[in-house]
Every structure is written in C-alpha cells, then in structure tokens.
Amino acid sequence: MKLLRVGPVGSERPALLDQDGTLRDLSGLITDVDGILLADDSVLSRVRDAAEASDLPALGAEGLRIGAPVGRIGKIVGIGLNYFGHAAEIGAEPPAEPILFLKAADTVVGPDDTVLIPRGSVKTDWEAELGVVIGSTARYLASAEEGLAHVGGYLLVNDVSEREFQIERGGTWDKGKNCETFTPLGPWLLTADEIPDPQVLDVKLWVNGELKQDGNTADQIFPVGEVVRYLSQFMTLYPGDVIVTGTPAGVAMGQPEPKPYLRAGDVVELEIDGLGRQRQEFKGA
Numbered sequence: 362m363k364l365l366r367v368g369p370v371g372s373e374r375p376a377l378l379d380q381d382g383t384l385r386d387l388s389g390l391i392t393d394v395d396g397i398l399l400a401d402d403s404v405l406s407r408v409r410d411a412a413e414a415s416d417l418p419a420l421g422a423e424g425l426r427i428g429a430p431v432g433r434i435g436k437i438v439g440i441g442l443n444y445f446g447h448a449a450e451i452g453a454e455p456p457a458e459p460i461l462f463l464k465a466a467d468t469v470v471g472p473d474d475t476v477l478i479p480r481g482s483v484k485t486d487w488e489a490e491l492g493v494v495i496g497s498t499a500r501y502l503a504s505a506e507e508g509l510a511h512v513g514g515y516l517l518v519n520d521v522s523e524r525e526f527q528i529e530r531g532g533t534w535d536k537g538k539n540c541e542t543f544t545p546l547g548p549w550l551l552t553a554d555e556i557p558d559p560q561v562l563d564v565k566l567w568v569n570g571e572l573k574q575d576g577n578t579a580d581q582i583f584p585v586g587e588v589v590r591y592l593s594q595f596m597t598l599y600p601g602d603v604i605v606t607g608t609p610a611g612v613a614m615g616q617p618e619p620k621p622y623l624r625a626g627d628v629v630e631l632e633i634d635g636l637g638r639q640r641q642e643f644k645g646a
Contacts, residue, residue, distance in 0.1 A: 362377060362405075362408065362409060362412065362551070362552045362555070363377060363378040363549040363550070363551055363637075364376075364377055364387075364394045364398075364408075364430055364514070364549060364550045364551075364552070365377065365378060365384070365394070365427060365428075365430050365547070365548060365549045365550075366393070366394050366427075366428040366429065366430055366431075366432060367384070367420065367425050367426065367427055367428060368425070368426060368428065369426060370426075370428065370471075370474075373393075373428040373429075373432065374386070374387075374388045375387035375388055375390075375391050375392070375393055375394045375398075376420060377408065377412055377417060378549055379412055379415075379417075383419050384419065384420040384421075384422045384425075385412065385417035385418065385419060385420065386417060386418045386419070386420050387408060387417065389417075389418075390404075390407060390408055390411060390417075391404060391408065393432040393433065394430055394431060394432060394550060395431060395432045395433045395434075395601050396431075396433065396435065396495070396599060396600030396601020396602070397433075397600070397601075399494065399495075399496040399497075399513035399514065399600045399601060400496060400497055400498075400513075400600035405552070426471060426473075426474075427471050427472055427473060427547060427548045428471040428547070429469045429470065429471050429472075429545075429546040429547055430516055430546060430547045430548065430549050430550040431494055431516070431546065431550055431601060431603065432601075433601060434466040434469060434601055434602065434603055435466070435599050435601055435602050436463065436466065436596075436599075436602050436603075437463065437464040437465070437466060437468075437469070437544060437602070437603045437604075437605060438461060438462075438463060438464075438592060438596075438598075438602070438603070438604050438605070439461070439462045439463065439464055439520060439534075439538060439604075439605045440459050440460065440461065440583065440588055440604065440605065440606050440607045441456075441459075441460035441461070441462060441534065441607065442455070442456050442460050442582070442607065443459065443460075443581050443582050443583055443588075443606060443607025443608075444576060444580045444581055444582065444607055444608060444609045444610065445580050445582060446576060446580050446609055446610030447607070447608055447609055447610045447611075447612065447615065448582070449610070450610045450611075450612075450615030450616075451614055451615045455582050456582065458591070459583050459588060459591050459592075461592070461595075462533065462534040462535055462538055463535060463538075464520075464535075464538050464539055464543070464544055464605065465539050467541075468538075468539055468540070468541060468542065468543045468544040469544045469545075469546055470542045470544065470545050470546075471545065471546070471547060471548075472517065472545050472546065472547035472548045472637070472638075472639035472640070472641075473545075473548075473639065473640050473641065474542065474545060474641065475542065475641065475642055475643075475644050476519075476521055476542045476543070476545065476629075476641045476642075476643050476644075477540070477541055477542045477643075477644060477645070477646040478623060478624070478625060478643055478644065478645055478646060479523055479526070479540045479541075479646050480645070480646050482523050482525070482526070482540075483525060483622065484523060484524035484525040484526075484613075484614070484620075484622045485521065485522070485523050485524075485622055485623040485643070486521070486522045486523070486524050486612050486613045486614055486622060486623065487519060487521065487566055487568065487573070487574075487612060487613065487623065487629050487631075488519065488520040488521065488522055488608035488612055489517075489518075489519060489564050489565065489566035489574050489576075489608055489609070489631040489632075489633070490517075490518040490519070490520045490564070490605050490606060490607060490608050491515060491517075491518070491559065491562060491564065491578055491585070491606045491633055491636075492515065492516040492517065492518040492546060492603055492604065492605055492606070493512055493514075493515060493559075493585055493588070493589065493603070493604040493605075493606060494512070494513050494514045494515065494516060494550055494601065494602070494603055494604075495511060495512065495513055495589075495598045495599060495600055495601065495602040495603075495604070496511060496512055496513020496514065496553065496600055497510075497511050497513070497600060498511075498597065498598065498599055498600065499511040499589060499592075499593040499597070499598040500593055500597050500598075501593055501594060502589065502590045502593040502594075503590070504586075504590060505584065505586030505587040505589075505590050506586060507586075507589075507590060508585070508586035508587060508588065508589030508590035508591075508593070509553075509559075509585060509586035509589070511589055511593075511598070512553045512559075512585065512589065513552065513553055513600060513601075514550040514551055514552045514553050515550070515551050515553065515556050515559060515635075515636060516546055516547060516549065516550045516551065516603075516636055517546070517547065517548070517631065517632065517633050517636040517637055517638075517639055518544065518545070518546055518603075518605050519544070519545045519566075519629065519631055519639055519641065520538070520543075520544065520605050520608060521540075521542070521543040521544070521545070522537050522538055522543070523536075523537040523538075523540060523543075524537060524613075524614050524622070525537070526540075540646075541646070544605075545639055545641055546603070547637065547639070548637040548638070548639070549636070549637055551635055551636055555635065556635060559578060559584075559585045560578050560579050560581065560584050560585065561577070561578065561579060561634075562577065562578045562633050562634045562635070562636075563575075563576070563577050563633065563634050564576045564577065564578065564608075564609050564631075564632075564633050565631065565632050565633075566611065566629065566630070566631040566632075567629070567630045567631070568621070568623070568627060568628070568629055569627055569628055570628075573611045573612075573613075574608070574609055574610065574611030574612070574631075575609075575611065576608075576609025576610060576611065577609070578606075580609060581606065581607060582607075585606060588604060588606055589604065592604065623643050624643070625643060625644050625645045626642070626643065626644075627642075627643045628640065628641070628642050628643070629641050629643065
C-alpha cells in the first residue's frame with residue numbers, strides 16, 4: 362500500500378494512493394499514518410480490505426499539499442558513508458561499521474515543501490536516500506533477516522546536509538544535519554510487502570534539471586537488514602522510527618572545484634523505484 366498524509370502543515374490527514382492513481386481518504390478508518398498503525402496488523406488489514414473493495418472516498422488531489430507520510434516520528438537515525446561509490450568519490454575508506462548520526466524529527470517536511478538554506482551557509486548539499494520505517498520494536502536482533510522482518514515500510518528521503526557545519530566546524534555531524542527543513546520525506550510510505558528486496562532500487566537526483574545522482578541500493582556497504590540489526594544493538598527501534606540509509610555517489614561534496622553547492626533558487630528533484638518523486642525549491646532562511 363501507498364500511505365500518505367495530506368493537507369496543511371500540522372493538520373495532515375491520512376490517505377492512500379490506490380492502484381489506479383486515485384487518492385483515497387483514510388480518516389474514517391485511522392487517525393494517522395504513524396508507528397501505532399504500522400505496529401497493528403489488524404488495522405493495516407482493514408485498510409487493505411477497504412482499499413481492495415473500493416470503499417474509501419476519493420480526495421481531490423489538485424492543490425492539495427502532500428505532507429511527510431509518517432507522523433509522530435520518535436527518532437531519525439542516519440547512516441553515513443554507506444555506498445561504496447560515495448565513499449570513493451570523497452576519498453574515504455569504506456567504514457568497518459556503520460557510521461551513525463541522529464536527525465531531529467522537527468527537521469521533517471513534505472516532499473515538495475520549500476527547503477531553507479541556513480544563514481551563513483556556503484556548502485548546502487543534496488543526498489537522495491532510501492528511508493526505512495520501523496514496523497515493530499527491535500532490540501538486540503540476531504540477524505539481517507530479523508532486521509528486514511522489523512521493517513514496516515520504505516520512503517524517499519532527501520538528507521539535506523550543510524558540509525561546513527558537518528565537517529569543518531568540529532564536534533559532531535549533527536550540526537550539519539539538523540537545520541530546519543533538512544529532511545523532506547515522501548510522497549508516500551510504501552509498505553514493506555511491496556518491496557521484497559530493498560537492495561535492487563535505482564536512486565536518482567537532479568539539480569536544476571541536471572542529473573547528479575544515478576545509483577542503486579545494491580551499492581550499499583551495509584544492506585538494510587544489517588543496518589536494522591546493527592542499530593538494534595545500541596538503541597531500541599520503535600514503530601514509526603525512521604532510518605536514513607545513506608546516499609550514492611554524485612553529491613556536491615564529491616565533485617571537482619568549484620563544487621556546485623546549493624544556492625537560493627535552485628530546484629532539486631529526486632526519486633527511487635516505487636517510492637515516488639520529490640521536488641524542492643531552495644530559499645534562504
């Protein structure tokens with residue numbers, strides 16, 4: 362299923378995109394698309410049955426804002442340097458263990474919302490990424506297979522990053538990852554049953570119409586199941602938590618000087634197989 366949240370910021374309501382491309386209202390069945398829903402197989406089954414029976418009212422999509430497809434996110438965990446190609450383009454050795462950082466849930470915006478370049482920024486960068494949404498509580502998992510079994514769904518993420526803040530200012534990566542609007546999600550959450558193998562997905566990103574990233578999740582150093590297993594050794598993952606699994610080659614930081622970092626007025630578009638497409642205009646904060 363393709364689950365969405367639509368409407369004004371802070372007043373989104375749950376929706377579903379059916380097989381015919383019609384947007385359907387889920388507010389009569391559920392209150393939100395969140396961890397509570399993903400953890401409840403019985404409610405998810407009712408949503409599936411209603412969708413298959415065409416019992417859900419249609420929504421007029423024209424002019425309707427699409428919000429982030431997951432509400433009430435507890436935490437967002439990022440994985441750094443998780444593609445062989447990306448590590449190579451910036452001259453880094455592939456890490457022996459996943460590199461972790463955290464993003465605050467208040468950085469999340471919708472897939473087509475404006476993204477703000479921070480004041481004083483000269484190195485704002487793009488990162489098209491596969492996002493994983495946890496569907497059941499994960500603690501001390503024993504295998505990558507168990508990791509995949511705890512995934513509730515997948516979504517498209519732009520892990521926007523300010524490289525000077527992240528790398529050159531000392532301390533942790535978090536300063537370059539947590540500026541407002543730096544985590545566009547969506548347009549939809551695709552339930553995990555729709556993606557039996559998350560390691561075969563094309564990942565693409567364009568800046569002002571020019572293709573910058575053209576990768577595939579097969580190039581991930583640590584596959585999705587292993588990432589979930591690994592994280593569960595250090596933190597409890599709860600339904601609705603989001604893992605941002607890394608970006609392929611083609612970011613601004615990896616390109617020759619002068620590196621084409623983002624400026625106000627730039628337009629970024631990105632897509633992953635089955636997970637839809639985002640479009641953001643960048644403006645000054």
